[in-house]
Amino acid sequence: MEWWLAYLALGGFVGFFAGMLGIGGGMTMVPILVFLFQAQGFPAEHVLHLALGTAMASILFTSISSVRAHHARRSVDWTIVRAMAPGILAGTLSGVLLAGALSTRPLTIFFAGFVYLAATQLLLGIKPKPTRQLPDWPVLLTAGGVIGGVSSLVAAGGAVLTIPFLTFCNVPLLTAIGTSSALGFPIAAAGTVGYALIGLGSEGLPRLSLGFVHLPALAGLVVASMLTAPWGAHAAHRMPVILLRRIFAVLLYALATKMLGNLFE
Template sequence: MEWWLIYLLLGSVVGFLAGLLGIGGGLIIVPVLAYIFTAQDFPSDRILHLALGTAMATIIFTSLASLRMHHVHGAVNWWIVRYLVPGIILGTMAGSTLAGWLSTQALSIIFVIFIYYAATQIWLKMTPTSRRALPGKLGMVAAGSLIGMLSSLVAIGGGILTVPFLSMCNVKLQYAIGTAAAVGFPIAVAGTIGYIINGLLQTQPLPDYSLGYVYLPALGWIAVASMFTAPLGAKATHNMQTATLRKIFVVLLYFLGTKMLFNLF
């Protein structure tokens, strides 16, 4: 089977959805890659680790495009980024290391719980009320550490965690989204490095063309396709029923999460 065609198709769909709905593709890439890697007879107890590492690496490319767009529109609060990033790096590296120690079953349970949470948040459009100001420097590092750890465990850019946190701290939604996009890049870089290092340190043989837990053929095709289709999705936002497509996306997330859950048992 020509697997590169499947990776290309996956990247095209994920890129379009990211541009259309402003939602990262990690939550779709991970379960789909897990099914593809299973079909390719990759080591069964390393499949999810490879899916998480590869998905995290793809976010490097998509987050750069998103960061540039929000910076041009002046929607990034660089003060917040400055004090979140140290914690982000620590938390992301810790999360990717923890992922290397966990079994595939444990990682699957964590991912399924998070995918249900994300789908429900998107479906109900849950936005926390503004309750307090931003914490001090140590508080920002602590928040960044938590966001980074959770993001690396489920291979996301962190927006679904960063935006609610900043909104709760009285940051306007426009700046919360733009700042979350900026934070997504260090999450992706640190997470990718962590998955590469932890993959290189483990003794079990990994598939050819793997760099640690990053499977390079999948990364290349998904990244190329998503970078072409993300602008198309952003343009289509003004011409399509985004609310209907958002509901379809939520249903897809519930379906993928449920399928992973059934596969566990």
């Protein structure tokens, strides 16, 4: 029973900060899930893959409400979504296959390195300047493939890559955020299916797991995060967000460092 409470607490924490800052769900969720799964004695060779698959599945549920909210505000450019979505799907599935072929060590190193980069961007407030116009569909298709591939390896909805890319291409920020949320759904859908399929038949998986998606953890994460995300969005208008972004960045540094440290214990 105590693990249900831990999953609920993690979902509430992640949902609040995701609602406030718009990023950070998977990057925060995966390291903590790894620690929780290790504490329960799950097989070491499957712990990170289970964390990635479960986090990706949780993004699938939370992205639905996000897309609806941004669509209602007409901040989604569906032309961009249609151009990038096929690349997103192909890239995400390819990334999941790569993750399945990688052992825990190189996958952990890649994940931690990406989190370090994202935390640095968050800490310093680095934002690309709009220096070019939106490219034609072949470039958008390719960009979608890259974003999907990287996102599948770190269980992210893609916002940390999609928003800077669209901003660089002179897309207004609010439209970039809304369009990124819409692109997060195919990333999460393909990632969830991929991690579930590549985990089927793996030996030693915990009970109530669908491949590399641990269903009890998924339920706790989804319920709590969907409750607290609106609180985070409300708090964003009332709290010093710049300070909170910096605190959150430091937390990401600490989590990534802890994951790397565990490799050498």
